[in-house]
Amino acid sequence: MRYDHVTDMIGDTPLLRLDPAVHGLVNIDLYAKLELFNPFGSVKDRAAWSMAAPYLRQATERGDTVVELSSGNTAKALAVIAGMHGLPFKSVTNRMKVPEIKDLLLLLGAEIDELPGQAECLDPTNTEDPLTRMHQLLAGSDSGYLHTDQYFNRRNIGAHVHGTGPEIVADLDGRAPDYFIACVGTAGSSAGVATVLRHHDPDVTVVGLVAEKSDFIPGIRNIDEVHEVGLFDPGHYDSIETISADEAIDGLLTLVRRCGILAGPTGGGAYQGAVRFLSAVDAQLTERRTAVFIVCDRVESYMSYVRERRPALFHQPARRHSTRTITAEELARAKAIDVPDAQRWIAQEGCVVVDLRGPFAYQALHIDRSINIVDELFAELVHGGLPFGRRQPVLLVCPVGEKSARYAALLTRMGHPDVRSLAGGIIAWRDAGATLVRD
Numbered sequence: 001m002r003y004d005h006v007t008d009m010i011g012d013t014p015l016l017r018l019d020p021a022v023h024g025l026v027n028i029d030l031y032a033k034l035e036l037f038n039p040f041g042s043v044k045d046r047a048a049w050s051m052a053a054p055y056l057r058q059a060t061e062r063g064d065t066v067v068e069l070s071s072g073n074t075a076k077a078l079a080v081i082a083g084m085h086g087l088p089f090k091s092v093t094n095r096m097k098v099p100e101i102k103d104l105l106l107l108l109g110a111e112i113d114e115l116p117g118q119a120e121c122l123d124p125t126n127t128e129d130p131l132t133r134m135h136q137l138l139a140g141s142d143s144g145y146l147h148t149d150q151y152f153n154r155r156n157i158g159a160h161v162h163g164t165g166p167e168i169v170a171d172l173d174g175r176a177p178d179y180f181i182a183c184v185g186t187a188g189s190s191a192g193v194a195t196v197l198r199h200h201d202p203d204v205t206v207v208g209l210v211a212e213k214s215d216f217i218p219g220i221r222n223i224d225e226v227h228e229v230g231l232f233d234p235g236h237y238d239s240i241e242t243i244s245a246d247e248a249i250d251g252l253l254t255l256v257r258r259c260g261i262l263a264g265p266t267g268g269g270a271y272q273g274a275v276r277f278l279s280a281v282d283a284q285l286t287e288r289r290t291a292v293f294i295v296c297d298r299v300e301s302y303m304s305y306v307r308e309r310r311p312a313l314f315h316q317p318a319r320r321h322s323t324r325t326i327t328a329e330e331l332a333r334a335k336a337i338d339v340p341d342a343q344r345w346i347a348q349e350g351c352v353v354v355d356l357r358g359p360f361a362y363q364a365l366h367i368d369r370s371i372n373i374v375d376e377l378f379a380e381l382v383h384g385g386l387p388f389g390r391r392q393p394v395l396l397v398c399p400v401g402e403k404s405a406r407y408a409a410l411l412t413r414m415g416h417p418d419v420r421s422l423a424g425g426i427i428a429w430r431d432a433g434a435t436l437v438r439d
Helices: 044-062 073-084 099-107 130-138 154-171 188-200 245-258 265-282 299-309 328-333 339-349 359-364 375-383 402-413 425-431
Strands: 015-017 028-034 065-069 089-093 111-114 145-147 179-183 205-211 239-243 289-295 335-337 352-355 394-397 419-422
Touching: 015 154, 028 154, 028 265, 044 073, 044 145, 044 154, 044 188, 065 073, 073 089, 073 099, 099 111, 099 299, 154 188, 179 188, 179 265, 188 205, 205 265, 239 265, 245 265, 245 299, 265 289, 265 299, 328 402, 335 339, 335 402, 339 394, 339 419, 339 425, 375 402, 394 402, 394 425, 402 419, 419 425
Parallel strands: 028 289, 065 089, 065 145, 089 111, 179 205, 179 289, 205 239, 335 419, 352 394, 394 419
Antiparallel strands: 015 028
16 A cells, blocks of 8 residues: 555544453444554544645745644644644643653654643633633734644544544445444544534434543543533533543553553543443343444553553552542542632741642742642652641642642641642632732
8 A cells, every 4th residue: 555645644544343252242333443543643633634734835835833732642743744844833732741742742843832721721711811812822814823723623523524434434334333432622523423423324322521520531621621622512412421530541451451452541531431331221222233432542652641540550559649549538628728718827827838730830820939849749749758847837729729629638648737728729819819929
């Protein structure tokens, strides 16, 4: 099979029927759409090429910079495409959470701007969010950028309307599957494939999977973030269900070890969510059915993510102290303090204020005299024991109060008598009109 250009290799990925002995479904044939076989390694190759291709000639003539608000596979694919056309690429994100992806982007020559956004997905109505301001700048027609705009660009969906969806139907001999289970990131692949499948069969059941609120799964938005994605339309899905990081890793291990598919955590989450949903209907069926999920990318880029959550897989001991072991009861007992009480406590007790956000967010705006210890580094400090003296009052701060609450519960378990979390985080502090300073 010969090609003249590597982008000609995007698409036409295999549809693999999984062994029923692995998934346990009796009346349903479960298929995996193997998007990890795209040339740059993920389903995002399709969207990246679809969004960039029509404008590359003009961008090359003008010497534009290709730019995308992405910290993952879209950035990776665009970095390759930009480099092939002699163009620079800039990745803009609130934080690079997966070290392997960041390293690969740097290897590809990308410039990375980690802005202090309040979430990975920008909220276009929040004009105070630096990510939103960056998005507005990029929207200018003479900005010197080719902004692919994956969260709002309809060509993201179109890549799957014209590619992924029809390929699934063709590989099923012209039929749509009875069930399509899809993780929701930018919503491009799930919306595009669902549109095609329902055109062939309006009765197709489409299930969207999002991450649990407190979990991070690469490539999957949580239920709050997904409503900020411009392409997300709940009408594309018959139901929206949550998947946890633990379930995603369980699914990853099944695909890797039992199916020979080197899937990343997004694909693992899709598999686990599919089996969980389909198991509930399998026993009620009297005729055979088919179901499809997408394996979005490869496992190699997520070794640190898996190692952090499952150290035993790498023959490493479990962490002595970790927020992942906090129970709901411990979280409920952790002390949280609202903004007025926090202001009084800081003034009267001289507590240490620890800001767990990334350095860019901290530099943009923070509580006066607070210290910045990024949550990953703080986790390392806590792993070795209490990082503060027991007599030192401590106030923990994060964007919205979720991470700080878990750390407060952990430090309380470890024996610190007076550690509290700022309820609502730095956002609540800002909204209350309390003073914030800038480096």
